[in-house]
Amino acid sequence: MRRHGLPGFSPTQGHIASAIPFLGHALDGLREGPLRRVLLLAKGSLFLGRMTQMADGLSVLLERNDS
Numbered sequence: 001m002r003r004h005g006l007p008g009f010s011p012t013q014g015h016i017a018s019a020i021p022f023l024g025h026a027l028d029g030l031r032e033g034p035l036r037r038v039l040l041l042a043k044g045s046l047f048l049g050r051m052t053q054m055a056d057g058l059s060v061l062l063e064r065n066d067s
Contacts, residue, residue: 019058030064038062 019040029035044056 019060026062030062036064 019042022038022040026035026038026040030038038061040058040060040062042058049055
């Protein structure tokens with residue numbers, strides 16, 4: 001946690017929702033902290049993908065507005 005961990009909680013069954021708990025921390029870091037860019041990446045579930053034959057996943061790039 002000290003070296004690579006991130007604050008926030010992620011439920012074990014939410015593969016796309018796994019990036020959302022960091023969103024508040026990311027916005028704080030972009031507004032008044034040291035962050036310039038944040039990539040929220042959530043991979044799809046291999047188990048659900050095999051069951052439904054559908055792919056899912058999410059990536060969102062947030063950038064600081066310096067103007």
